Amino acid sequence: MAKTYSTRVLTFLMLISLMVVTLNLLSMAEAQNKKKAPRKDVPVVQGLSWSFYQKACPKVENIIRKELKKVFKRDIGLAAAILRIHFHDCFVQGCEASVLLAGSASGPGEQSSIPNLTLRQAAFVVINNLRALVQRKCGQVVSCSDILALAARDSVVLSGGPEYAVPLGRRDSLAFATPENTLANLPPPFANASALIKDFADRNLNVTDLVALSGGHTIGIAHCPSFTDRLYPNQDPTMNKFFANSLKTTCPTANSSNTQVLDIRSPDVFDNKYYVDLMNRQGLFTSDQDLFVDKRTRGIVESFAIDQNLFFDHFTVAMIKMSQMNVLTGTQGEIRSNCSARNTRSFMSVLEEDIEEAITIL
Ligand code: HEM
Ligand SMILES: *[C@@H]1O[C@H](CO)[C@@H](O)[C@H](O)[C@H]1NC(C)=O
Ligand SMILES: *[C@@H]1O[C@H](CO)[C@@H](O)[C@H](O)[C@H]1NC(C)=O
Ligand SMILES: *[C@@H]1O[C@H](CO)[C@@H](O)[C@H](O)[C@H]1NC(C)=O
Ligand SMILES: *[C@@H]1O[C@H](CO)[C@@H](O)[C@H](O)[C@H]1NC(C)=O
Ligand SMILES: *[C@@H]1O[C@H](CO)[C@@H](O)[C@H](O)[C@H]1NC(C)=O
Numbered sequence: 001m002a003k004t005y006s007t008r009v010l011t012f013l014m015l016i017s018l019m020v021v022t023l024n025l026l027s028m029a030e031a032q033n034k035k036k037a038p039r040k041d042v043p044v045v046q047g048l049s050w051s052f053y054q055k056a057c058p059k060v061e062n063i064i065r066k067e068l069k070k071v072f073k074r075d076i077g078l079a080a081a082i083l084r085i086h087f088h089d090c091f092v093q094g095c096e097a098s099v100l101l102a103g104s105a106s107g108p109g110e111q112s113s114i115p116n117l118t119l120r121q122a123a124f125v126v127i128n129n130l131r132a133l134v135q136r137k138c139g140q141v142v143s144c145s146d147i148l149a150l151a152a153r154d155s156v157v158l159s160g161g162p163e164y165a166v167p168l169g170r171r172d173s174l175a176f177a178t179p180e181n182t183l184a185n186l187p188p189p190f191a192n193a194s195a196l197i198k199d200f201a202d203r204n205l206n207v208t209d210l211v212a213l214s215g216g217h218t219i220g221i222a223h224c225p226s227f228t229d230r231l232y233p234n235q236d237p238t239m240n241k242f243f244a245n246s247l248k249t250t251c252p253t254a255n256s257s258n259t260q261v262l263d264i265r266s267p268d269v270f271d272n273k274y275y276v277d278l279m280n281r282q283g284l285f286t287s288d289q290d291l292f293v294d295k296r297t298r299g300i301v302e303s304f305a306i307d308q309n310l311f312f313d314h315f316t317v318a319m320i321k322m323s324q325m326n327v328l329t330g331t332q333g334e335i336r337s338n339c340s341a342r343n344t345r346s347f348m349s350v351l352e353e354d355i356e357e358a359i360t361i362l
Helices: 002-036 060-074 077-091 121-138 144-158 179-185 193-201 207-218 241-250 273-279 286-293 295-306 308-322 347-361
Strands: 221-223 259-261
Touching: 060 077, 060 121, 060 144, 077 121, 077 144, 077 207, 121 144, 144 308, 193 207, 193 286, 193 295, 207 273, 207 286, 207 295, 207 308, 241 259, 273 286, 273 295, 286 295, 295 308
Parallel strands: none
Antiparallel strands: 221 259
8 A cells, every 4th residue: 555655656756757857848948049049139121031931941940950060069269260250351351251262362362462361271261161061951042151150150059059040041252361351351350449440330330239249259279379469579468468468478489380279268258258358358359358448348348248038139130240241142242152252144144244244244
């Protein structure tokens, strides 16, 4: 009798705990979906949409996420590399994958006479592999610029950052980024907050966006020449002295080829520690540290340092804004088959262009 009773109680308890676990899993999945729901508070530019590939390639996001999980397990540094390539793509000519073209000043072509932009070549290979995987599944329907925007989002998520939906429908450019264009459009690491505020404002990104996007430096690395102007010949007084000494060990000369992590507290984790670094005067570039020196941005840095959710929220909004800068849509540009090269022109398209040209001449 007693035995049956205790068995019943046990079964009952087991059922209850099973229910609790199931409910937990369900609510976790729900929370995950909610986080990825479109942000109604960020405008979507004409021609892009939250559900662009729902019919033509419904699995595209799964394919990219699954592959990048594997890639980052081998080398999490590639997450930072991909995030940075997306930023460069958007700031130079717009998010239209010009950065991926061989021959682009910042692309895998690395053609002479340009500053070495230190984009990691392995990350370009990852993007081309994603391109091939997506194309095998859906045909030539998803653009390289969309693949890059999704891969950048996944780089954030898989490093521990916020989940968010990306508006899609970008088309790929026909023209690569010239060295002049690239140089003129990328802010240098020695830029001060005034210069950055102006540069971002010109792109409709406000000071909150600037501080939030700079938080991309919570992952990844830099090469010595990107910051040794703050060490040699004179030490930047806004830099923590112990931090400066450690950097001098990493970079014994200004042109050393060594590298330094951007966020000393958690170099591979997408979190708000970058802002804690800034408050401790351990920002690596002038463009980082000056955000804490300048009165207009200091309060925002502090608010992100004490509230990671606030940072995640503003980062998400700013990324969605940035990822829609000067996009090509509709029939503009093309959908590249190889992200590193323009499509080879078919006889018909050559003919069309000739007709268009003739019309313009007329
Ligand atoms: C605000 C102006 C910015 C400046 C001046 C700047 C400058 C730089 C520089 C000089 C490097 C190191 C290059 C090297 O020496 O290897 C770097 C790396 C990086 N930047 Fe920025 N950046 C800015 C904004 C951004 C934005 C908006 C993002 C993305 C949201 C971003 C993401 C990254 C990442 C992830 C790395 C590490 C790349 C790697 O590990 O390969 N940056 N940035
Ligand atoms: C340019 O950057 C690549 C890595 O992207 C590196 O392999 C190469 O050595 C660099 N070249 C110079 C001249 O610094
Ligand atoms: C910021 O940089 C600009 C140009 O590089 C310079 O003209 C300006 O004086 C600097 N502002 C401050 C406050 O240092
Ligand atoms: C910048 O724009 C975002 C919305 O895109 C807004 O939430 C934020 O308050 C703005 N910041 C400032 C300082 O105007
Ligand atoms: C670093 O390299 C640059 C260009 O390659 C050169 O002009 C400069 O003199 C070098 N600086 C040092 C300290 O070696
Ligand atoms: C893609 O284009 C690049 C640059 O032209 C070329 O080197 C590469 O072989 C191409 N890849 C494929 C798979 O065709």
